[in-house]
Amino acid sequence: MMPVMNEPPPADQEMALEGFVTLHLPCRYSYLRMIRQSVIDMSARAGMSEFKAAQLEMAVDEACANVIEHSYGGESATLNNPNHPGLRINLMQCKDRIVIEVFDRGKGFDFETQNVVDPEEYLQHERQRGLGMFIIQKFVDDVTYERGTSSGNCLRVTKLL
Amino acid sequence: MRECQIKHETVATVDILRLDGALDAYSFPRLEQAFTQLRDRQRNRIVLDCANLDYINSASLGALIGFARRVREQGGDLKLAALTPKIFSIVELLGFDKMLQIFPDTHLAVSKFSQG
Numbered sequence: 001m002m003p004v005m006n007e008p009p010p011a012d013q014e015m016a017l018e019g020f021v022t023l024h025l026p027c028r029y030s031y032l033r034m035i036r037q038s039v040i041d042m043s044a045r046a047g048m049s050e051f052k053a054a055q056l057e058m059a060v061d062e063a064c065a066n067v068i069e070h071s072y073g074g075e076s077a078t079l080n081n082p083n084h085p086g087l088r089i090n091l092m093q094c095k096d097r098i099v100i101e102v103f104d105r106g107k108g109f110d111f112e113t114q115n116v117v118d119p120e121e122y123l124q125h126e127r128q129r130g131l132g133m134f135i136i137q138k139f140v141d142d143v144t145y146e147r148g149t150s151s152g153n154c155l156r157v158t159k160l161l
Numbered sequence: 162m163r164e165c166q167i168k169h170e171t172v173a174t175v176d177i178l179r180l181d182g183a184l185d186a187y188s189f190p191r192l193e194q195a196f197t198q199l200r201d202r203q204r205n206r207i208v209l210d211c212a213n214l215d216y217i218n219s220a221s222l223g224a225l226i227g228f229a230r231r232v233r234e235q236g237g238d239l240k241l242a243a244l245t246p247k248i249f250s251i252v253e254l255l256g257f258d259k260m261l262q263i264f265p266d267t268h269l270a271v272s273k274f275s276q277g
Contacts, residue, residue: 032185058216058251139254
């Protein structure tokens with residue numbers, strides 16, 4: 001049987017890792033900068049355009065801020081609390097995409113029922129919440145959320161190059 | 162990528178806030194504080210110089226929209242100037258460029274106030 005030209009490679013080839021970084025960070029907003037810089041660096045390494053990288057950066061920043069605010073109920077009381085699980089972030093560079101996982105061991109949240117406000121609605125009403133969830137969902141190509149896995153809650157975003 | 166510094170400058174009746182660094186969940190209270198100070202002094206003609214702004218989160222964008230609404234109710238406005246292509250792409254993608262006036266440079270944004 002002749003091979004079919006232009007057939008996309010099998011999914012496992014697309015998902016083969018070409019780069020991997022793991023961050024383990026305190027539950028503090030001051031560390032968001034470090035997370036964003038890692039996303040930008042990984043995006044540049046993968047050859048992602050600056051505009052796409054900016055969208056991924058914003059989606060991950062909003063996701064991590066959401067975890068601190070909603071899953072953990074706010075920042076940890078001290079900067080160096082060894083008992084606080086904090087955030088663990090896997091940044092994975094694959095052939096045609098970047099996948100980023102944000103793990104936490106907070107109470108999690110119901111992803112399906114989170115308040116999502118689109119910008120049109122946002123502009124029509126007085127300041128409200130929910131734009132962050134819109135950004136997480138719209139600025140990446142895929143987003144999944146698993147609550148209470150053995151590794152904790154996991155928000156996974158995928159952005160194609 | 163730096164923490165956000167906000168420098169305040171007054172040119173005649175216009176207040177310029179020069180944003181330098183990243184506006185995220187950590188630095189957001191500084192933006193709120195700057196807006197509160199302007200509100201307390203009843204200043205309502207504001208230009209945000211974004212030339213050195215390298216990141217803005219959803220809460221900060223929301224604060225800009227809310228503050229723009231407030232100052233417009235008092236006959237003023239909040240104008241954005243000198244956005245980097247990266248920040249402009251985000252603002253445009255979210256459709257906030259329809260709500261906020263954006264100028265290529267701060268001088269032009271300030272001059273628009275004197276034109277009425």
